Amino acid sequence: MSKFIIDKLHSEIEFKVKHLMISTVTGRFTEFDAEIISDTEDFTDAQITFDANVESITTSIADRDNHLKSADFLDVENYPKILFKSKEIVKYNTDYHVIGLITIHGVEKEVTLMGDYNGNDVDLYGNTKYGFELRGTIKRSEFGLSFNEVTDKGGLLVSDDVILNVSVQFTKVD
Numbered sequence: 001m002s003k004f005i006i007d008k009l010h011s012e013i014e015f016k017v018k019h020l021m022i023s024t025v026t027g028r029f030t031e032f033d034a035e036i037i038s039d040t041e042d043f044t045d046a047q048i049t050f051d052a053n054v055e056s057i058t059t060s061i062a063d064r065d066n067h068l069k070s071a072d073f074l075d076v077e078n079y080p081k082i083l084f085k086s087k088e089i090v091k092y093n094t095d096y097h098v099i100g101l102i103t104i105h106g107v108e109k110e111v112t113l114m115g116d117y118n119g120n121d122v123d124l125y126g127n128t129k130y131g132f133e134l135r136g137t138i139k140r141s142e143f144g145l146s147f148n149e150v151t152d153k154g155g156l157l158v159s160d161d162v163i164l165n166v167s168v169q170f171t172k173v174d
Helices: 062-069
Strands: 001-005 013-021 022-029 032-038 047-053 083-092 093-104 107-123 126-137 160-171
Touching: 022 062, 047 160, 093 126
Parallel strands: none
Antiparallel strands: 001 032, 001 160, 013 022, 013 160, 032 047, 047 083, 083 093, 093 107, 107 126, 126 160
16 A cells, blocks of 8 residues: 655645625635555545644634634634545546545534546656645535524525635655
8 A cells, every 4th residue: 555645835725605695705724634545546445534723724814714713613622623534436537536524513424525636747856746636515504514694685694505625736655
C-alpha cells in the first residue's frame, strides 16, 4: 500500500452558501489535514481520511466568521473538527464518486462527492504530486445547523444547501 499526504500549500477546502437567496458567500478552511492509502494507480481502492479545524474557517469577514464559529452554527468549542472518512470509491469512465462519512457538529452522515483525478507530475524537488477535485452538496439542517431567520419578504437568510468544492494535491510518501 502507498501513502499520500496532503500538500497544504497547493490545496483548498471551500464552501458556498446562498445569502438571502440572491447572492453567494464563499468560505474556506485554512487548517486541515488529509491522507490517502491506496495500492492502485487509479485510486479506486483508496482509503481517504480528512479533518478540518473549524477555528480556521474564513469568509474574509471577521464578524461573520465569528458567528459561524458560535453555537448558532458550527459551535467550535464543542465541535472543533469536521471529519471525513471514505467508504468506497466508484469510477465511471473518468468520473469518480467518493462515498464516505462526514461528521459536522457531532453528526455523522453519508455523502457522495463527485470527483476528478487530474493526474500526477513531479515537482521541482523530485516529489511526485497527485491532483484531485471533489464537489458535492450537503444540507446544514441534517447536521443540526438549523440557525436561520426569515426576511421581511418571507425568504431565508441562509440557504440549507452548502456546496463543497475541494481542490487538493497529495504527495506520495515512500
